[in-house]
Amino acid sequence: MNQLRSVGIIGTGKYVPEKILTNSDLEKIVETNDEWIVSRTGIRERHIAAPHEATSDLAYEAALKALESAGMKAEDLELIIIATITPDTSFPSTACILQDKLGAKSAAAFDLSAACSGFVYSLATATSFIKTGMYNNALVIGADTLSRITDYTDRNTCVLFGDGAGAVILGEVPEGRGFQSFDLGAEGAGGTLLKLEAGGSRLPASAQTIEDKKHFIYMNGREVFKFAVRVMGTATERVLSKAGLGKENIDLFVPHQANIRIIQSAMQRLDLPEEKVVVNVDRYANTSAASIPLALVEAAEEGRMKEGDTVLMVGFGGGLTWGASVLIW
Numbered sequence: 001m002n003q004l005r006s007v008g009i010i011g012t013g014k015y016v017p018e019k020i021l022t023n024s025d026l027e028k029i030v031e032t033n034d035e036w037i038v039s040r041t042g043i044r045e046r047h048i049a050a051p052h053e054a055t056s057d058l059a060y061e062a063a064l065k066a067l068e069s070a071g072m073k074a075e076d077l078e079l080i081i082i083a084t085i086t087p088d089t090s091f092p093s094t095a096c097i098l099q100d101k102l103g104a105k106s107a108a109a110f111d112l113s114a115a116c117s118g119f120v121y122s123l124a125t126a127t128s129f130i131k132t133g134m135y136n137n138a139l140v141i142g143a144d145t146l147s148r149i150t151d152y153t154d155r156n157t158c159v160l161f162g163d164g165a166g167a168v169i170l171g172e173v174p175e176g177r178g179f180q181s182f183d184l185g186a187e188g189a190g191g192t193l194l195k196l197e198a199g200g201s202r203l204p205a206s207a208q209t210i211e212d213k214k215h216f217i218y219m220n221g222r223e224v225f226k227f228a229v230r231v232m233g234t235a236t237e238r239v240l241s242k243a244g245l246g247k248e249n250i251d252l253f254v255p256h257q258a259n260i261r262i263i264q265s266a267m268q269r270l271d272l273p274e275e276k277v278v279v280n281v282d283r284y285a286n287t288s289a290a291s292i293p294l295a296l297v298e299a300a301e302e303g304r305m306k307e308g309d310t311v312l313m314v315g316f317g318g319g320l321t322w323g324a325s326v327l328i329w
């Protein structure tokens with residue numbers, strides 16, 4: 001078996017739905033205003049899926065671009081992982097639906113559930129498969145359609161979320177490049193701070209669960225904020241130390257795009273200047289598992305990384321979970 005190969009990103013793609021929902025659009029729906037949303041979150045607008053678009057459709061568009069950028073055919077894919085908490089259906093998995101749409105007949109396919117940390121969890125999973133020689137490549141996608149589980153009468157949450165998908169193709173890269181370290185973690189005890197209660201085996205869908213609005217995201221914003229600030233710092237420090245690097249080695253910081261204030265607190269702790277940080281929360285809001293890959297892919301498209309740069313990704317989310325990774329581009 002081909003052991004411990006270097007694994008990195010060999011193709012990238014992204015997709016956001018066409019429709020844009022601005023802060024002033026939201027002012028017409030709930031008691032809020034642009035000033036509040038921008039000053040508390042940094043968000044100005046978000047993209048919202050059309051009624052006919054489901055998560056696999058967003059993932060499909062991003063996947064086509066990633067395949068093209070890698071110069072690969074779908075038939076060559078060996079593994080597909082989709083990080084999502086808004087799958088098309090409970091089963092079949094969104095990854096299986098995508099496998100069929102792409103015609104990726106040789107690929108194993110599964111979904112991974114770790115909320116906003118899902119993309120980094122999926123990168124770690126796919127990297128391990130490729131490192132050990134079990135597969136030679138993988139399509140890893142973060143895709144979510146949070147608008148489908150957002151209560152647009154609740155101003156505490158409806159201003160925060162958007163839809164999108166980011167895709168990467170992983171494969172073998174020259175020694176010294178690619179993923180250097182991962183730091184994944186969970187604090188299940190905090191699970192009730194951010195959740196969607198109904199529709200599972202604990203509380204199946206019923207007229208009552210619909211009336212009680214239990215098919216929408218519930219969030220304790222203040223507690224999640226504290227958790228986020230804490231783990232963004234600790235996970236970053238741990239993943240750097242696992243890679244034998246320090247914060248001065250970071251060339252590009254790609255944080256989960258939930259709230260500009262959370263990103264700024266990480267920048268302060270790590271002494272990072274603005275030019276080393278990717279921020280697009282203003283245009284996409286929090287797209288859950290799609291957030292980090294959308295930021296990473298956009299930065300790649302803008303030419304912000306050059307060969308050999310140290311890229312640090314870090315995210316947090318429901319579970320509660322976190323995930324961080326150091327990648328040499």
Ligand SMILES: CC(C)(COP(=O)(O)OP(=O)(O)OC[C@H]1O[C@@H](n2cnc3c(N)ncnc32)[C@H](O)[C@@H]1OP(=O)(O)O)[C@@H](O)C(=O)NCCC(=O)NCCS
Pocket residue numbers: 031032033036037040041116155156157159194219221222224225228258259286316317318
């Ligand atoms: C949600 C969040 C933006 C709220 O910001 P905040 O500064 O903590 O605001 P607070 O919760 O203290 O609320 C302040 C006031 O604004 C109000 N408010 C909430 N949403 C509002 C909105 N959209 N427009 C206007 N006012 C709003 C609240 O009702 C509250 O009013 P009150 O004091 O009269 O009760 C912030 O807590 C946050 O970003 N948390 C983390 C969320 C996150 O990252 N989630 C995703 C995890 S992956």
